[in-house]
Amino acid sequence: MKNGHISSSVIKRLPRYYRFLGHLKKQGVLRISSSELAEKMRLTASQIRQDLNRFGGFGQQGYGYNIELLYEQIGEILGINSDVKAIMLGVGKLGVVVAENMDFKKQGFTLVGAFDIDQNVVGKTVAGLKVNHTDCLEEFCKEHKPKAAFLCVPSSAAEELCERLVPLGIKGFWNFSHYDIKSEHPNAEVENVHFSDALMRLSYKIKNTDK
Amino acid sequence: MKNGHISSSVIKRLPRYYRFLGHLKKQGVLRISSSELAEKMRLTASQIRQDLNRFGGFGQQGYGYNIELLYEQIGEILGINSDVKAIMLGVGKLGVVVAENMDFKKQGFTLVGAFDIDQNVVGKTVAGLKVNHTDCLEEFCKEHKPKAAFLCVPSSAAEELCERLVPLGIKGFWNFSHYDIKSEHPNAEVENVHFSDALMRLSYKIKNTDK
DNA sequence: TAGATTGTTAATCGATTAACAATC
DNA sequence: TAGATTGTTAATCGATTAACAATC
Numbered sequence: 001m002k003n004g005h006i007s008s009s010v011i012k013r014l015p016r017y018y019r020f021l022g023h024l025k026k027q028g029v030l031r032i033s034s035s036e037l038a039e040k041m042r043l044t045a046s047q048i049r050q051d052l053n054r055f056g057g058f059g060q061q062g063y064g065y066n067i068e069l070l071y072e073q074i075g076e077i078l079g080i081n082s083d084v085k086a087i088m089l090g091v092g093k094l095g096v097v098v099a100e101n102m103d104f105k106k107q108g109f110t111l112v113g114a115f116d117i118d119q120n121v122v123g124k125t126v127a128g129l130k131v132n133h134t135d136c137l138e139e140f141c142k143e144h145k146p147k148a149a150f151l152c153v154p155s156s157a158a159e160e161l162c163e164r165l166v167p168l169g170i171k172g173f174w175n176f177s178h179y180d181i182k183s184e185h186p187n188a189e190v191e192n193v194h195f196s197d198a199l200m201r202l203s204y205k206i207k208n209t210d211k
Numbered sequence: 212m213k214n215g216h217i218s219s220s221v222i223k224r225l226p227r228y229y230r231f232l233g234h235l236k237k238q239g240v241l242r243i244s245s246s247e248l249a250e251k252m253r254l255t256a257s258q259i260r261q262d263l264n265r266f267g268g269f270g271q272q273g274y275g276y277n278i279e280l281l282y283e284q285i286g287e288i289l290g291i292n293s294d295v296k297a298i299m300l301g302v303g304k305l306g307v308v309v310a311e312n313m314d315f316k317k318q319g320f321t322l323v324g325a326f327d328i329d330q331n332v333v334g335k336t337v338a339g340l341k342v343n344h345t346d347c348l349e350e351f352c353k354e355h356k357p358k359a360a361f362l363c364v365p366s367s368a369a370e371e372l373c374e375r376l377v378p379l380g381i382k383g384f385w386n387f388s389h390y391d392i393k394s395e396h397p398n399a400e401v402e403n404v405h406f407s408d409a410l411m412r413l414s415y416k417i418k419n420t421d422k
Numbered sequence: 423t424a425g426a427t428t429g430t431t432a433a434t435c436g437a438t439t440a441a442c443a444a445t446c
Numbered sequence: 447t448a449g450a451t452t453g454t455t456a457a458t459c460g461a462t463t464a465a466c467a468a469t470c
Contacts, residue, residue, distance in 0.1 A: 009437065011415055015408035019389060033451060042394050045451095046439050053453060061452040062446045079414035097308045098406070107410035108418075147417060172417040174410060178230060183253050189416035191409040195309070197226035198402040199318035199385060203290035204222055205400035206358060206383040207319075220461065244427060256427095257463050264429060272428040273470045 010051050014078055016041070017051070021071040033064035079108045084172075085146040087113040089161055090153035091121050091131050094176060098152060099127040112144050117157075134161075141168040148172045155179040162188070221262050225289055227252070228262070232282040244275035290319045295383075296357040298324040300372055301364035302332050302342050305387060309363060310338040323355050328368070345372075352379040359383045366390040373399075 020041055024032060034045040034052075041048075052058050052065070058073055059065045075081065086109045088099050095114070104111050114126050115134045122133045132140060149170045151158055158179030165173075172189040173181050181190045231252055235243060245256040245263075252259075263269050263276070269284055270276045286292065297320045299310050306325070315322050325337050326345045333344045343351060360381045362369055369390030376384075383400040384392050392401045 006419075007437075011412055014415070015405065015411045016391070018411070019391070019408075035451085040394065041391075042397060044439060046441095047437090049452065049454085050438075057453065059452050060446060061444070062450045064451065077415065078411045079418040080411065082414065082418060084414065084417055093308050093312060097304050101304060102406060102410075104410070107407055108414040109410065148413065171420060172413045174413055180227070180230070180252075183251060186253060189413060189420060191413040191416070193404065193406065193409055194226065195313060195404065196318055197230075198404055199313075199315070199320065200226045200229070200289045200291065201222055202359065202383045202385055202400060202402040203293065203295065203319040204225070204288065205402075206295055207290040207293060208217075209382060209400060218461075246427085255463060257465095258461090260428065260430085261462075268429065270428050271470060272468070273426045275427065 006054050010054055013051060014074055017048075018071065018074045018078065021067055021074065024067050025071050029067055031064045031066055034059070036064075080106065082108040084109050084148050085112045085144060086110065086148035086150055086174075087115065087140070087146045088126075088129075088150045088152065089115050089134070089165075090151065090157070091116040091124075091126050092118075092152060095150075095152035096126055098150065098176070099129075109148060111150075112146055113140055115140075137164060138168060141165075141170075145169060148174065150174045150176075151179075151181075152176045159184070217265050221265055224262060225285055228259075229282065229285045229289065232278055232285065235278050236282050240278055242275045242277055245270070247275075291317065293319040295320050295359050296323045296355060297321065297359035297361055297385075298326065298351070298357045299337075299340075299361045299363060300326050300345070300376075301362065301368070302327040302335075302337050303329075303363060306361075306363035307337055309361065309387070310340075320359060322361075323357055324351055326351075348375060349379060352376075352381075356380060359385065361385045361387075362390075362392075363387045370395070 020037065034048040038045040038048055049059070052070070055073070055077055058070050086104065088095055088111060091099070091114050099111060099114065111127055111129065114129045114131045115137060116122055116131050117134045122131050124131050147170065149165050151161065151173055153161060155178040158175070158177040162173070162179070162181055162185055166185055166188060173191070175181055175190055175192045178194065181188055231248065245259040249256040249259055260270070263281070266284070266288055269281050297315065299306055299322060302310070302325050310322060310325065322338055322340065325340045325342045326348060327333055327342050328345045333342050335342050358381065360376050362372065362384055364372060366389040369386070369388040373384070373390070373392055373396055377396055377399060384402070386392055386401055386403045389405065392399055
């Protein structure tokens, strides 16, 4: 929209750039041109130059891009180095796997709390945190002021939770539930992880190959 | 591209339509107009009519869309009713959660096999299936001819696995690893579930709100 | 029939690609 | 310097939105 605004098409591609650059860096490659990178990533050189240039002139004419530097820059853009406090809602099987197997620091988050309504779960320790009852949400948020919520609850619970979380200052949701946060809370930032959506699209694609 | 080709922008929206229609159906709503649905989903009525019309005239002038019917049609388009054989690669914590908590039938898949290289896991039962050693992959695929693979392995293992799976007739990948299948196997159908990508984008969005 | 709402064409907007002058 | 490759403008392509005639 306004100048300086970065389109979501560009943002969506950033983590992939970050991943490819990370690999190249690990392999000890020092520089790469937009056309070489384009070939690896199956994009056009033009698109890469356009994308990167939205954020500044990271390249150098006649040379290309310094991988180490570009990797750092993209990380910075994505906020990898920030430290956003996040809480986990729902500590069922999925919540536990997510909480214990992700290194949130690498994405710029710190998990500061975990909540569930199940008395069999409340009090247990997950990812080094004692699980609180969801009743404590208001109190906890007023004290710790988390800005992100990871929703690993059924969609029935998600609706009510979002109604509470938004006024409590939660700005962003990492949403594993099927509740459509964006349509009810258009100002919230939302990243959905809808397993079944992905599977349905895969089903479509498999059905419609070579058409 | 060619006429009859459905753009991926449209495909991406289909599961969301399906979800909203499912809710409306459950609520007992019988019909809906494109403008009512647009308001609920925060889309434009135009877009909804365009999207649906790619697949046929499901609506009726002066009336709108029959919810039950449209729901069924979109399900059919997505291949919800097909029965694609799928295998799970990697039965670690994530693989187990995915295998045991998804109702694959609802997305048109049947899980017919599970594989791991860890001898502590091989032989165990997951989602009703005995876990095989990955060494048996070739034999198994020749016998059962699965068309989809669910990759819940580290990216180091994913590369080699894809090299084996593609020649074995796997057409589609549901990829939880960070290995970039598409850039090495451009003809494979791929749906990525990259947890950390979503988190990085969320980080970006939180950092750049109200800009 | 009159009113409502689709299907569909045309207009607009945005994203991608191509081209090339700037410059390392 | 000459060659390479960026940054950036212009051209193209595709997706979204608007408009309206068709029709239930």
